[in-house]
Amino acid sequence: xxxxQILESARDTNIETDYLMSMHVPGAGAPxxxxxSLRIHRSSSDGRVHGPKISGTIVQPTADWLRICPDGxxxxxxxxxxxxxDEAAIFVSYNGIIRISRGNFERMSxxxxxxxxxxxxxxxxxxxxxxxxxxxxxxxxAVGKVSAIKGGKGGYVAYDLYAIR
Numbered sequence: 001x002x003x004x005q006i007l008e009s010a011r012d013t014n015i016e017t018d019y020l021m022s023m024h025v026p027g028a029g030a031p032x033x034x035x036x037s038l039r040i041h042r043s044s045s046d047g048r049v050h051g052p053k054i055s056g057t058i059v060q061p062t063a064d065w066l067r068i069c070p071d072g073x074x075x076x077x078x079x080x081x082x083x084x085x086d087e088a089a090i091f092v093s094y095n096g097i098i099r100i101s102r103g104n105f106e107r108m109s110x111x112x113x114x115x116x117x118x119x120x121x122x123x124x125x126x127x128x129x130x131x132x133x134x135x136x137x138x139x140x141x142a143v144g145k146v147s148a149i150k151g152g153k154g155g156y157v158a159y160d161l162y163a164i165r
Contacts, residue, residue: 017162020142021051025058025080027155031066039066049082051161054134056084066098074098076123088131094144096123111152121146125161140164 025047031039040063047058064078076096083089100108100119108114123144127137144161 016165017143018165019051020140020161020163021049021054022147023047023049023058023080023144023159023161025062025157025159027157037068039068040064043080047080047156053136054082054084056082056088056090059083072099072102074100078123084131084134086131086133088129088134090127090129090131090134090137092125092127094123094125094142096121096144108149108151111150111155113148113150115148116145119146119149121149123159 026044027042031042034040043058043060043062043064045057045059045062047062049056049058059081062078062080064076067075067077069075074097076094076098078092078094078096080092080094081089082092098119098121100114100121104114104118107118125142125144127134127140127142129135129137140163142161142163144159146157147160148156148158150156
């Protein structure tokens with residue numbers, strides 16, 4: 001009986017989100033190819049974040065360790081450093097999943113910009129800071145979805161991030 005009550009209450013669980021910020025992360029050239037399954041993508045220091053309660057710049061160190069699974073799914077393991085306009089340092093760590101067709105991957109590699117309709121690209125960021133204005137970030141789990149990604153020269157990844165309530 002107790003298991004049925006637990007299952008019943010689980011059906012009433014809703015996930016609600018609040019918009020946190022948009023993040024624009026420019027690439028810094030070709031990735032380092034470690035082996036056939038691991039690529040390290042570095043980011044340049046001219047990225048930006050902006051949202052209702054945060055605005056700042058992405059600085060070094062920032063990188064993404066991208067693992068490619070046997071089925072072609074890519075697993076994101078990224079670290080980003082943000083310095084806000086009021087000088088707070090914020091460490092962002094996230095994992096995620098990318099699923100993209102060969103055709104769309106080739107389009108991106110040729111410098112085209114892709115959007116969410118072209119791929120599945122979802123991340124789960126957490127934050128760490130000691131700055132009193134942003135301690136609230138330590139207390140949330142965020143989710144994010146790519147809003148645009150461009151490969152090649154001038155490449156970048158843009159995300160929209162949301163706090164889960």
